Amino acid sequence: MNFLNKLARTEKELAPPVSAEQARIHKIYEEHNAALRRFASRYLRTEGEISDIIQDVFARLSGMDSIQHLEADPLPYLITMTRNMIRDGYRKVAVRDRYEEAVKRDQKSGEALGGFSDLQxxxxxxxxxxxxxxxxxxxxxxxxxxxxxxxxxxxxxxxxxxxxxxxxxxxxxxxxxxxxxxxxxxxxxxxx
Structure with a gap:
């Protein structure tokens, strides 16, 4: 037995057992990853952002009790999940930006009041x-x-x-x- 065959056999022995649900999720990932990436690339700038969203979608999918409802055609559901997660990301950025602006305004007004913010x-x-x-x-x-x-x-x-x-x-x-x-x-x- 050559070294590579022995290594491959050892990896299979060490790999954790995969449940039927995990196997279904992996199959869905293999079939629809490219389409989801294309969809996400319309809204996101970097490959890292796209990968993060796709990972989040499949992490959420793996956290579901059952994915049997996705057996027939999971792509529309996955695209909706991706769209919603992208929107959530935009909302978080908008909230953070508004918060940072408010903090800056508060700091400026605090400086005008001799170092005291009007919140205090x-x-x-x-x-x-x-x-x-x-x-x-x-x-x-x-x-x-x-x-x-x-x-x-x-x-x-x-x-x-x-x-x-x-x-x-x-x-x-x-x-x-x-x-x-x-x-x-x-x-x-x-x-x-």
Whole structure:
């Protein structure tokens, strides 16, 4: 037996066993990687960004409980996943850019105030405390189901799906409850 055959046999013996689901994902990757790369290249600049998105798509795919629904034609689903992940990436960049701009503005205003940012002024601290009192008051006056959905979502940082499971309602109901709570709080804060 030559060295290369022995090495190949050793690699197969050392490789972890592949489940049927992992084999399906690998097959989907082999069949659709090129098409996804072409699609992603329309929106992304570098090969590294494209590779990262494709890797994220297949990582998310491998985290799914089942991919049987993709057996017939997975490409449209994969393209939708890729598009959504690219959009999410753009949103994150936009949020980061807005945050950096706000920090720069805050630093400039802080320099104009002799090194104190207006976020640190006593007036801002008092205003923040007053707003907190208003928010707590609004939450206490909410119906129990709206109050619970809001607190679990916004205070406990649970996803809508987790809140829905905990409350025994649909995600849509949770979304509606949270939106209602936010609307009430927002209008009350605008009133002063």
């Amino acid at each position: 002024t006593p007036e801002r601290i008092i205003e923040g405390r007053q707003q907190l009192v208003i928010i707590v008051s609004c939450v206490k006056k909410m119906p129990p189901d709206i109050q619970q959905a809001f607190l679990l979502s916004r205070v406990k940082n649970m996803t809508y799906k987790e809140v829905a499971q905990k409350m025994g309602v649909s995600e849509r109901t949770v979304l509606r409850h949270v939106a209602q709570a936010v609307s009430v709080i927002k209008s009350r804060l605008e009133q002063g």
